[in-house]
Amino acid sequence: MKASKTSVGIVGLGLMGRSIVVNMLAAGHPVKAIAPTPQDVEKAEERISQTLRHCDGLGLVAVPLEKALGNLLITEDYQALSDCALVIECVIEKIPVKQSVLGKIDAVVSPDTIIGTNTSAIPISTLQEMVSHPERFVGIHWAEPAYLTRFLEIICGEKTTLANARKISDMAVGWRKEPTILRKDIPGFITNRLMYAVFREVFALVEAGHISLTDIDKCFRYDAGSWMTLMGIFRRWDYLGLEDLGQMNLLFKKLSNTESVPETMEKIVENGGRGILTGSGLYQYSPAEADQWADSFAAFNEDIYDLAAQYPAITALNHETDAHQ
Amino acid sequence: MKASKTSVGIVGLGLMGRSIVVNMLAAGHPVKAIAPTPQDVEKAEERISQTLRHCDGLGLVAVPLEKALGNLLITEDYQALSDCALVIECVIEKIPVKQSVLGKIDAVVSPDTIIGTNTSAIPISTLQEMVSHPERFVGIHWAEPAYLTRFLEIICGEKTTLANARKISDMAVGWRKEPTILRKDIPGFITNRLMYAVFREVFALVEAGHISLTDIDKCFRYDAGSWMTLMGIFRRWDYLGLEDLGQMNLLFKKLSNTESVPETMEKIVENGGRGILTGSGLYQYSPAEADQWADSFAAFNEDIYDLAAQYPAITALNHETDAHQ
Numbered sequence: 116m117k118a119s120k121t122s123v124g125i126v127g128l129g130l131m132g133r134s135i136v137v138n139m140l141a142a143g144h145p146v147k148a149i150a151p152t153p154q155d156v157e158k159a160e161e162r163i164s165q166t167l168r169h170c171d172g173l174g175l176v177a178v179p180l181e182k183a184l185g186n187l188l189i190t191e192d193y194q195a196l197s198d199c200a201l202v203i204e205c206v207i208e209k210i211p212v213k214q215s216v217l218g219k220i221d222a223v224v225s226p227d228t229i230i231g232t233n234t235s236a237i238p239i240s241t242l243q244e245m246v247s248h249p250e251r252f253v254g255i256h257w258a259e260p261a262y263l264t265r266f267l268e269i270i271c272g273e274k275t276t277l278a279n280a281r282k283i284s285d286m287a288v289g290w291r292k293e294p295t296i297l298r299k300d301i302p303g304f305i306t307n308r309l310m311y312a313v314f315r316e317v318f319a320l321v322e323a324g325h326i327s328l329t330d331i332d333k334c335f336r337y338d339a340g341s342w343m344t345l346m347g348i349f350r351r352w353d354y355l356g357l358e359d360l361g362q363m364n365l366l367f368k369k370l371s372n373t374e375s376v377p378e379t380m381e382k383i384v385e386n387g388g389r390g391i392l393t394g395s396g397l398y399q400y401s402p403a404e405a406d407q408w409a410d411s412f413a414a415f416n417e418d419i420y421d422l423a424a425q426y427p428a429i430t431a432l433n434h435e436t437d438a439h440q
Numbered sequence: 441m442k443a444s445k446t447s448v449g450i451v452g453l454g455l456m457g458r459s460i461v462v463n464m465l466a467a468g469h470p471v472k473a474i475a476p477t478p479q480d481v482e483k484a485e486e487r488i489s490q491t492l493r494h495c496d497g498l499g500l501v502a503v504p505l506e507k508a509l510g511n512l513l514i515t516e517d518y519q520a521l522s523d524c525a526l527v528i529e530c531v532i533e534k535i536p537v538k539q540s541v542l543g544k545i546d547a548v549v550s551p552d553t554i555i556g557t558n559t560s561a562i563p564i565s566t567l568q569e570m571v572s573h574p575e576r577f578v579g580i581h582w583a584e585p586a587y588l589t590r591f592l593e594i595i596c597g598e599k600t601t602l603a604n605a606r607k608i609s610d611m612a613v614g615w616r617k618e619p620t621i622l623r624k625d626i627p628g629f630i631t632n633r634l635m636y637a638v639f640r641e642v643f644a645l646v647e648a649g650h651i652s653l654t655d656i657d658k659c660f661r662y663d664a665g666s667w668m669t670l671m672g673i674f675r676r677w678d679y680l681g682l683e684d685l686g687q688m689n690l691l692f693k694k695l696s697n698t699e700s701v702p703e704t705m706e707k708i709v710e711n712g713g714r715g716i717l718t719g720s721g722l723y724q725y726s727p728a729e730a731d732q733w734a735d736s737f738a739a740f741n742e743d744i745y746d747l748a749a750q751y752p753a754i755t756a757l758n759h760e761t762d763a764h765q
Contacts, residue, residue, distance in 0.1 A: 236687065258663050266662035293662050295655035303691045305651060306663045307684075309638055311691040313673055316637040326630060330620035332672025336748070337591035337618050338583050338631045340672075344665030345740040347657025348638055349722040353715030354733060357722075359632075360709050362561065363701050366628045366636040372697040376688050384685050390678030397674040397682075408679060411751055415670040418747055423661070425743070426736055 121286070122147060124202035124224075126216055128159040128189070131233060132205035134261035136187070137166045141262055142290045143178040145186045147195040151206065156189050163187065170262055173417060175291065193219045201286070203231040203255055210237060217245040229279055231255040235307065239272035239300045249274040253283055254297075256304055263416050265423060267292035272300045319371035322379060328397060344423055446611070447472060449527035449549075451541055453484040453514070456558055457530035459586035461512070462491045466587055467615045468503040470511045472520040476531065481514050488512065495587055498742060500616065518544045526611070528556040528580055535562060542570040554604055556580040560632065564597035564625040574599040578608055579622075581629055588741055590748060592617040597625045644696035647704060653722060669748055 123139045125132055126149040139146045140163070148163075150156045164184055171180045178186075188195060196202050202224055206216050213232070220230060229251050232242050243252035254270030267287050269280050280296050287294040297305055317331050342351055383396060390396030391405040400408070448464045450457055451474040464471045465488070473488075475481045489509055496505045503511075513520060521527050527549055531541050538557070545555060554576050557567050568577035579595030592612050594605050605621050612619040622630055642656050667676055708721060715721030716730040725733070 258666060264662065264666050266659065266666065268659065268663075293658045295651065295658045297651050297655075299648075299650040301645070301650060302694050303687065305645070305656065305659050307687070308645075308691060308695070309641060309659070309664075310673075310676075311688060312637055312641040312695050313634060314677075314688070315692055315695060316634060317673055320626070320630070320633075323624075325624040325626060326620065326622050328674050330622075331630065332674050333618045333620045334591065334593065334630045334634070335672040336669055337589065338593075339634070339664075340669030340748070341583060341589050341591065341741055341744055342737065343668045344661055344744070345737060347660040347665075348635075348642055349653050349657050350733075351635075352639075353721035353723055353725070354737065356714045356717050357705070357709055358714065360701055360705060362628065362632070363636060363639070363705070364699075366633060367640055367699045367701070369627050370633070370637050370640060374689075374692045376685055376692070380682070380685060380688070384682055389681045389683065392681050396678035398678055400678070408675075412667065412670060412679065415747075415751065416666055418750070419666055419669070422740075422743055422747060423665070426740065 120145075121200040122198050124149065124196040124199035124220070125205060126193075126196075126202065126220060127151060127205035127207075128155050128163075129205065129207070131257065131259065131261065133159055133163050133166070134259060135203060135205060135233070135257060136163050137170060138257075138262040138290055140167055140183045140186055141170050141176045143183065143186070146188070147199055148187065148189045149193060149196065150189055150191055153191060156191065160187070160189050166262065173263075175262065177289075193223050196220060197223045197225075199224060199228060201229045201231060201283070203233060205233045208234060208236045210241070213237065213242055214245050217242065221246040227251065229253060229282060231283065233257065235304065238302075239270050239275065241272075243272040243274055250276045251279050253280055254300070254304070255283060256306070258306075260413070260416065263420055265291065265293045265420065266306070267294045268297060268304055268306060269294055270297045270300055270304055315373060316371050318377040318379070319373060322377060344419060345426065445470075446525040447523050449474065449521040449524035449545070450530060451518075451521075451527065451545060452476060452530035452532075453480050453488075454530065454532070456582065456584065456586065458484055458488050458491070459584060460528060460530060460558070460582060461488050462495060463582075463587040463615055465492055465508045465511055466495050466501045468508070468511070471513070472524055473512065473514045474518060474521065475514055475516055478516060481516070485512070485514050491587065498588075500587065502614075518548050521545060522548045522550075524549060524553060526554045526556060526608070528558060530558045533559060533561045535566070538562065538567060539570050542567065546571040552576065554578060554607060556608065558582065560629065563627075564595050564600065568597040568599055575601045576604050578605055579625070579629070580608060581631070583631075585738070585741065588745055590616065590618045590745065591631070592619045593622060593629055593631060594619055595622045595625055595629055640698060641696050643702040643704070644698060647702060669744055670751060 122145045124147045125136050128150050136146055136148050150159055170176050176183050202220050204216050206212050226248050230246050231253050235256055239254040243249040246252055253275050256268040258264040258266040269283050271280050284294040284296055320326050321328050388395040391400050391408050394400045394405055447470045449472045450461050453475050461471055461473050475484055495501050501508050527545050529541050531537050551573050555571050556578050560581055564579040568574040571577055578600050581593040583589040583591040594608050596605050609619040609621055645651050646653050713720040716725050716733050719725045719730055
């Protein structure tokens with residue numbers, strides 16, 4: 116299969132949908148993008164083309180820019196999806212909307228087209244019941260901005276075959292991703308789930324008054340942040356020499372097991388705090404500061420992408436030396 | 441107080457002790473280093489001077505190199521510590537050894553000299569009982585290499601005054617650190633504790649067969665790794681908009697609460713696996729691969745140090761906008 120020539124369908128052109136379209140165009144795929152409403156068609160085309168030009172400036176577009184731009188078709192007509200080998204739905208996280216969209220996709224694609232969802236909130240096993248041949252249905256979870264980050268999580272629902280997950284994993288190498296496969300559809304998938312594990316513990320410490328919220332962030336930025344992108348979690352342990360089983364035994368008994376949402380969080384959210392979106396969250400933000408964080412994240416993301424790329428030998432090793440699969 | 445002129449004492453010249461000596465010399469402090477054995481004196485001087493020259497090449501030495509080199513005195517004589525405003529013990533993690541060394545320090549310093557320990561395994565509250573005026577005793581926890589990483593965790597024992605912890609925090613800005621204060625002496629301090637919280641969850645997922653160990657590492661490298669150094673944990677939540685309280689409520693109930701050390705880990709450690717030190721750990725390593733990881737980490741550490749420094753405006757904001765202390 117020439118992955119770079121396969122047509123890919125994207126349904127839904129919100130922030131994430133557009134971002135995935137750009138990723139696919141940059142990889143050289145012809146893209147059939149379904150806009151749910153007529154006014155979305157023109158707006159989306161303008162924005163996608165702008166972002167694709169930005170990617171081209173960063174050297175991320177695998178084909179000549181004009182060819183990539185020419186590979187995009189935006190339409191309201193689901194029939195355009197009929198020749199796609201992969202169709203990904205990126206519509207809002209409401210089950211009835213997903214159901215309607217998945218039904219329309221299912222009606223036009225061939226039985227071996229892989230159907231993907233970008234949901235991060237609804238179980239894959241639930242959504243896969245909405246299409247025929249549910250074994251070809253997978254979760255495909257990007258990190259924003261989808262065209263720039265290396266992360267990609269592929270999630271199997273109960274009926275998804277591992278072979279179909281691996282097909283996406285193989286394609287994703289052409290999308291400049293480091294794909295991972297979650298074999299079981301568990302709440303939060305991997306990446307969110309781990310963030311909640313950390314959050315459970317750090318909020319217990321902050322609410323007990325042991326450390327400030329700002330200092331927790333500094334610990335993560337400057338300790339975990341100094342090795343995370345290079346090593347991940349398990350290799351970090353290997354690097355440190357694995358000597359702390361006694362410490363592990365002690366600490367597992369001390370860690371927070373709470374099931375309650377932290378009071379501080381409840382209060383902020385009840386009062387309408389939505390972080391940098393509203394200026395009020397765990398920290399406070401002036402409009403200028405909120406903008407600055409958004410800009411800084413975009414810039415940092417490009418820098419860390421480049422930095423990670425400077426260690427290719429290490430990336431190659433990852434695939435060969437895992438002794439415990 | 442001119443922090444850069446204060447004499448600092450370091451007792452113990454193993455890997456971490458030498459690394460801290462280099463950090464202090466680079467910051468312009470006169471350093472009185474106590475070597476426990478005569479043969480350590482000469483060996484340590486050579487290595488410290490070599491590392492300091494390396495730091496100078498990276499632009500990390502705040503005074504002329506020759507002055508910094510001239511600021512070092514290595515001796516077996518504890519009397520040299522008598523004029524130090526701060527003395528840090530970095531000897532091995534055995535309570536009787538710590539007790540003997542702390543007694544010798546206590547005997548020569550003035551009552552308001554701050555005495556620090558670099559322990560990561562023994563409670564600060566236990567060690568502070570070994571010196572007079574225990575309110576001036578603090579844990580000071582570096583990440584390796586101490587002269588290069590921005591992280592520094594300052595830990596209060598039960599009797600430590602916050603004012604004394606803050607004195608070290610103020611000095612540490614001159615050491616090019618982003619210091620954090622842990623107000624209560626809890627097992628694992630912050631940074632190890634959080635790593636165990638993650639480890640508890642990820643091992644539960646790997647041992648259940650939901651995801652491979654390699655894929656967990658990829659998730660961390662390319663998702664968490666794409667924002668960790670910029671944002672930390674709480675600000676990441678603000679950035680994402682804080683909308684997932686329902687998800688949090690669901691997930692806190694699903695996370696692992698195990699108190700058992702993972703079987704896989706027990707087996708590896710029982711069989712003598714010590715990660716890159718022995719070539720056998722969670723992954724396997726040839727001697728060349730083990731060397732490559734050590735070299736890569738050293739190089740990456742310098743790169744990420746520089747990258748983090750490109751976002752100074754953001755660092756400044758950290759100190760001003762935390763609304764929930």
